[in-house]
Amino acid sequence: MKENNSYDVVIVGAGPSGSSCAAFLATKGHSVLLLDKAVFPRDKTCGDGISGKSTRILKDLGLSKAVESQPHSIITGVAFSSPDGTMVEIPIPKGPDGKVSYGYCSRREVFDNVVFQNAKAKGAQVIENFTVTDLVMVDGKVTGIKGKTADGTEKTFNAKVVVGADGANSVVATKLGVREVKPEHWCAAIRAYYKNVKDCKQNIELHFVDGLIPGYFWIFPLDNGMANVGAGMVLKDMNSQGVNLKDATMKVITDNPKFKERFAGASLVGQWKGWNLPFGSNKWPVAGDGWILVGDAASLVDPFTGEGIGNALLSGKLAAETISQAIAAKDFSKNFLFAYEKELRKEVDPELKNSFRMQKLGSHKLLLNFFMHKAAKNAEVKEAIADTLLDSNSRKKFLDPLFYVRVLLS
Ligand SMILES: Cc1cc2nc3c(=O)[nH]c(=O)nc-3n(C[C@H](O)[C@H](O)[C@H](O)COP(=O)(O)OP(=O)(O)OC[C@H]3O[C@@H](n4cnc5c(N)ncnc54)[C@H](O)[C@@H]3O)c2cc1C
Known part of the structure; x- marks a missing residue:
C-alpha cells in the first residue's frame, strides 16, 4: 500500500470493466488501486452469457485459457422462438479467419474472479470490502475518493484519474451528476439457476413469449447440468403493463406448453435475483476533469440483447489506453481524457443505435x-x-x- 495513499489511478469497482482497466494499466507499469465493496469471488446477477466481443478482449488480456480452465459451457449457437412457438436454431457463424466461433456461459462468481485475480497478478493493488461513498473534488476536478473499510474506518485515496467502474448504481456517476434513470432506456431483469432443464443443447435460447413482450425469456446452459434461466423487460413497458417480472416468468415455466415439459423435472437452485441494466441507447458523459466512467457506470448495455460484459471489458481497455497517454502527457483535464469518450463512441455507438432499433422491432x-x-x-x-x-x-x-x-x- 502506498504510504501517502496516492496512486496514478484509483478504480472504483472490480467487475469486468474495472478489473480489465486495472490489468491493462498495471501492465503498462502505472500504479493502480482497485477497490470493491465485495469480497471475491462474489456473485453478480446476470445471464452469464459471454459472447464474441468479450472473448476478443479476453484474448487481449491473455485470459482465454484461464476462463476455459474454470467451470463453463461452450456455446455454438442460438435458438430463438416467436410468440406462436416457431423455433429457429442458428449456429454461430465462422469468424473472418474461417475458424468455428463460439462463446461461453460462465457463472459470474467464477468468471469475474478470473478477471479480478488477473488484475491483481498484473500488479494492481486491491482492497476488497471497501465501499466508496464520495469523490474528493478540488476546483471542480476529481482528485480522489472517500470510503469506508468493513469496520467503518473512513479512508481517502488520491489519484490523477478516478475510474468509475461501479456498475448500474454507480456512486461515482451519481456524485458527478451524470447518471440518469430513464425508464425507456433501462431494463429490469431477473435470473435463477435451475438443474436438469430438459433438452438443453449448446445454444443460448432467447424466447419471445406472451406475457414478456417487449422483452424475452432466456435459458442459457451452464456446466454440470445447470442452466441460467431469466427474463428481462424495458422498465417503461414493464411499468405501463403492470408486469410482475417474477410472476410472468414463473407462468412461462409452469404454464407455457413449450416449456412446462422441459421444466417438469427441473429444480431451482438458490433464489431468484433481480438487477437493472442501463441501456446504451441513453448516453451520458463518460469523461471529465480527473475522471472516467466504464461499463455499466457508463451506460453501455446492448439494448437488444442485454449484453454488457463485452462493452464493460472493451471500455476498460479503451480507458486504460487514454489514461496511460494522459499520465505520459501529465494532463488529466477533460480535454485530454475526452479522447476516451470519442474512441468509445466511435466503437460502440453504431451498434448501440442499431440494437435500439432492433429492440423496437422486437x-x-x-x-x-x-x-x-x-x-x-x-x-x-x-x-x-x-x-x-x-x-x-x-x-x-x-x-x-x-x-x-x-x-x-x-
Ligand atoms: C439479470 C441480468 C442478466 C444479464 N445477462 C447478461 C449476459 O448474459 N451477458 C452479458 O454480457 N451481460 C449481461 N448482463 C449485463 C452485465 O451483467 C453487466 O453489463 C456487467 O456486469 C457490467 O460490468 P461492470 O464491470 O461495469 O459492472 P459490475 O459487474 O456490476 O461490477 C461493479 C462492481 O462494483 C462494485 N461496487 C459497486 N458500488 C461500489 C462502491 N460504492 N464501492 C466499491 N465497490 C462498488 C460491485 O461490488 C461490483 O463488483 C446482465 C445483467 C442483468 C442484470
Missing part, C-alpha cells in the same frame, strides 16, 4: 411471428440473424426496407 408480436416463420425457411433471414450474433453492426440489414421486400417476396 416489441411487435406479429412481426416476431412473421420473422421466425420466414427464418425457419429462408436462408437470407437466418444468415442475417446469425450475422448479428457475431457483429451487431450487421443489424443494419434489419433496418434496410429492401431487406423486408425480399423477405416478403420469399
Whole structure:
C-alpha cells in the first residue's frame, strides 16, 4: 500500500470493466488501486452469457485459457422462438479467419474472479470490502475518493484519474451528476439457476413469449447440468403493463406448453435475483476533469440483447489506453481524457443505435411471428440473424426496407 495513499489511478469497482482497466494499466507499469465493496469471488446477477466481443478482449488480456480452465459451457449457437412457438436454431457463424466461433456461459462468481485475480497478478493493488461513498473534488476536478473499510474506518485515496467502474448504481456517476434513470432506456431483469432443464443443447435460447413482450425469456446452459434461466423487460413497458417480472416468468415455466415439459423435472437452485441494466441507447458523459466512467457506470448495455460484459471489458481497455497517454502527457483535464469518450463512441455507438432499433422491432408480436416463420425457411433471414450474433453492426440489414421486400417476396 502506498504510504501517502496516492496512486496514478484509483478504480472504483472490480467487475469486468474495472478489473480489465486495472490489468491493462498495471501492465503498462502505472500504479493502480482497485477497490470493491465485495469480497471475491462474489456473485453478480446476470445471464452469464459471454459472447464474441468479450472473448476478443479476453484474448487481449491473455485470459482465454484461464476462463476455459474454470467451470463453463461452450456455446455454438442460438435458438430463438416467436410468440406462436416457431423455433429457429442458428449456429454461430465462422469468424473472418474461417475458424468455428463460439462463446461461453460462465457463472459470474467464477468468471469475474478470473478477471479480478488477473488484475491483481498484473500488479494492481486491491482492497476488497471497501465501499466508496464520495469523490474528493478540488476546483471542480476529481482528485480522489472517500470510503469506508468493513469496520467503518473512513479512508481517502488520491489519484490523477478516478475510474468509475461501479456498475448500474454507480456512486461515482451519481456524485458527478451524470447518471440518469430513464425508464425507456433501462431494463429490469431477473435470473435463477435451475438443474436438469430438459433438452438443453449448446445454444443460448432467447424466447419471445406472451406475457414478456417487449422483452424475452432466456435459458442459457451452464456446466454440470445447470442452466441460467431469466427474463428481462424495458422498465417503461414493464411499468405501463403492470408486469410482475417474477410472476410472468414463473407462468412461462409452469404454464407455457413449450416449456412446462422441459421444466417438469427441473429444480431451482438458490433464489431468484433481480438487477437493472442501463441501456446504451441513453448516453451520458463518460469523461471529465480527473475522471472516467466504464461499463455499466457508463451506460453501455446492448439494448437488444442485454449484453454488457463485452462493452464493460472493451471500455476498460479503451480507458486504460487514454489514461496511460494522459499520465505520459501529465494532463488529466477533460480535454485530454475526452479522447476516451470519442474512441468509445466511435466503437460502440453504431451498434448501440442499431440494437435500439432492433429492440423496437422486437416489441411487435406479429412481426416476431412473421420473422421466425420466414427464418425457419429462408436462408437470407437466418444468415442475417446469425450475422448479428457475431457483429451487431450487421443489424443494419434489419433496418434496410429492401431487406423486408425480399423477405416478403420469399
Ligand atoms: C439479470 C441480468 C442478466 C444479464 N445477462 C447478461 C449476459 O448474459 N451477458 C452479458 O454480457 N451481460 C449481461 N448482463 C449485463 C452485465 O451483467 C453487466 O453489463 C456487467 O456486469 C457490467 O460490468 P461492470 O464491470 O461495469 O459492472 P459490475 O459487474 O456490476 O461490477 C461493479 C462492481 O462494483 C462494485 N461496487 C459497486 N458500488 C461500489 C462502491 N460504492 N464501492 C466499491 N465497490 C462498488 C460491485 O461490488 C461490483 O463488483 C446482465 C445483467 C442483468 C442484470
